[in-house]
Amino acid sequence: MSSDESKRGITILVTGAGGYIGSHACLALLEAGYNVIALDNMVNCWKDDRLPEPESLIRVQILAGRQLKFYHGELLCKPSLEKIFEDIIQEHKKIDVCMHFAALKAVGESCAKPLEYYKNNITGTMNLIELLEKFGCKSLVYSSSATVYGDPSNLPISESELTGVGLTNPYGKTKYMTEEILKDLCNAVQDWGVISLRYFNPVGAHVSGLIGEDPNGIPNNLVPFVAQVAAGKLPKLKVFGGDYPTKDGTGVRDYIHITDLITGHIKALEFILKDFKGFKAYNLGTGKGFSVLDVIRAFREASGKDIPYEIVDRRPGDIAASYCDASLADRELGWVASRDIHDMCQDVWRWQSRNINGFKKEINPNCILHSPKKLELLLSSLTKTELRKLDRQHHLEILDAIDQQKVQEGFDKLRRLQEVVKASGQLGAADSPAAQDVGLPFCGCER
Numbered sequence: 523m524s525s526d527e528s529k530r531g532i533t534i535l536v537t538g539a540g541g542y543i544g545s546h547a548c549l550a551l552l553e554a555g556y557n558v559i560a561l562d563n564m565v566n567c568w569k570d571d572r573l574p575e576p577e578s579l580i581r582v583q584i585l586a587g588r589q590l591k592f593y594h595g596e597l598l599c600k601p602s603l604e605k606i607f608e609d610i611i612q613e614h615k616k617i618d619v620c621m622h623f624a625a626l627k628a629v630g631e632s633c634a635k636p637l638e639y640y641k642n643n644i645t646g647t648m649n650l651i652e653l654l655e656k657f658g659c660k661s662l663v664y665s666s667s668a669t670v671y672g673d674p675s676n677l678p679i680s681e682s683e684l685t686g687v688g689l690t691n692p693y694g695k696t697k698y699m700t701e702e703i704l705k706d707l708c709n710a711v712q713d714w715g716v717i718s719l720r721y722f723n724p725v726g727a728h729v730s731g732l733i734g735e736d737p738n739g740i741p742n743n744l745v746p747f748v749a750q751v752a753a754g755k756l757p758k759l760k761v762f763g764g765d766y767p768t769k770d771g772t773g774v775r776d777y778i779h780i781t782d783l784i785t786g787h788i789k790a791l792e793f794i795l796k797d798f799k800g801f802k803a804y805n806l807g808t809g810k811g812f813s814v815l816d817v818i819r820a821f822r823e824a825s826g827k828d829i830p831y832e833i834v835d836r837r838p839g840d841i842a843a844s845y846c847d848a849s850l851a852d853r854e855l856g857w858v859a860s861r862d863i864h865d866m867c868q869d870v871w872r873w874q875s876r877n878i879n880g881f882k883k884e885i886n887p888n889c890i891l892h893s894p895k896k897l898e899l900l901l902s903s904l905t906k907t908e909l910r911k912l913d914r915q916h917h918l919e920i921l922d923a924i925d926q927q928k929v930q931e932g933f934d935k936l937r938r939l940q941e942v943v944k945a946s947g948q949l950g951a952a953d954s955p956a957a958q959d960v961g962l963p964f965c966g967c968e969r
């Protein structure tokens with residue numbers, strides 16, 4: 523039995539699966555061969571009304587060439603959550619490990635709506651843990667944050683640094699409090715195993731450019747903001763503070779590529795599956811600090827676009843510098859980040875420039891692929907060689923083009939196309955539009 527086959531028997535429940543980090547995790551899990559149960563309340567991810575799943579997860583399944591099981595569910599509604607658990611157990615017999623990403627995460631909003639944040643992030647997690655325990659799963663990978671260190675007294679920050687001191691916002695406090703709850707749980711109940719991963723600054727996108735971070739409204743975080751300035755969606759970046767005691771006066775952070783971050787989750791999962799019990803926290807970062815001006819430079823290079831900026835007052839609650847000592851994860855999980863700031867900016871730019879409105883697509887009715895008749899013609903005229911040239915983006919455009927009644931049929935067709943292309947071993951190898959190869963106009967919407 524291959525290792526992929528052995529993982530088919532292992533079921534991972536992913537909460538917050540449709541979001542930025544959750545969707546990348548689902549992809550990596552599917553690619554590694556695990557069964558994936560994806561749960562999301564869809565508050566923070568875009569969904570086409572015609573389709574049952576968030577767009578991010580549709581793309582994940584196309585990229586992986588495998589399906590996951592999606593549930594639209596709310597951690598705060600325990601009775602309906604319990605029904606979902608019953609359904610999962612009926613189908614898969616057990617949940618082996620839960621990866622818990624579902625949470626509200628906007629720092630500013632958490633100051634305005636603290637109760638909403640405490641309720642969602644803490645009560646939601648408690649409901650989840652109680653049901654996991656009830657249904658026989660006592661293994662959890664928790665999505666924590668460097669924010670638990672507050673304004674640290676030592677750099678680089680190691681896991682032995684005090685947590686919970688000097689936290690300036692309810693969001694950060696929910697991450698700290700949840701870690702404390704999980705520690706107490708592991709102390710009290712011997713067979714719980716929890717790994718808490720403290721993210722530094724996750725950025726980047728999957729190398730395909732098909733999934734990435736899709737913030738609601740104006741981004742709060744630096745890299746998505748810079749990406750939208752480069753794309754011409756926002757006029758200029760405000761650099762919060764030019765007088766920090768750092769190399770150029772701007773804030774320094776440890777940016778980590780989402781793909782490396784997710785590899786860290788897979789390592790943590792493997793560690794838990796080797797029968798880890800107790801509570802353990804690991805930093806996930808590169809260990810290197812980059813200033814805001816460094817990021818602007820790297821993004822200019824990756825995109826070839828100008829990034830106008832002005833230096834303004836510091837943002838309340840910000841710290842001068844944060845970067846980690848990631849050696850514990852290296853020693854104990856065998857994990858190190860391998861992608862640099864240029865990879866991060868290049869991948870963000872690929873995602874941003876191909877998906878100007880994130881997952882939400884504006885369909886151009888004149889596009890060949892948006893006319894079911896012409897689409898039919900296109901599909902029937904493609905030879906196997908031409909099919910090989912269909913890259914994943916075209917699969918998605920075909921999916922978009924199918925009209926309401928034909929969604930399922932279109933999806934099936936996509937899967938068949940994918941099987942043929944996959945069998946040829948060249949999925950995504952070429953960037954040339956198949957429609958052009960067969961002499962049909964191709965609009966390249968959203969590319």
Ligand SMILES: CC(=O)N[C@H]1[C@@H](OP(=O)(O)OP(=O)(O)OC[C@H]2O[C@@H](n3ccc(=O)[nH]c3=O)[C@H](O)[C@@H]2O)O[C@H](CO)[C@@H](O)[C@@H]1O
Binds near residue numbers: 694723742744763837
């Ligand atoms: C105070 C705050 O919001 N902290 C959150 C922020 O961290 P953090 O502040 O580290 O991350 P950001 O991406 O928001 O900011 C990174 C750096 O860019 C600067 N910057 C940011 C945006 C901008 O428009 N202009 C600008 O100059 C910031 O001052 C900082 O120096 O996001 C993390 C998630 O990734 C959260 O876990 C942190 O709790």
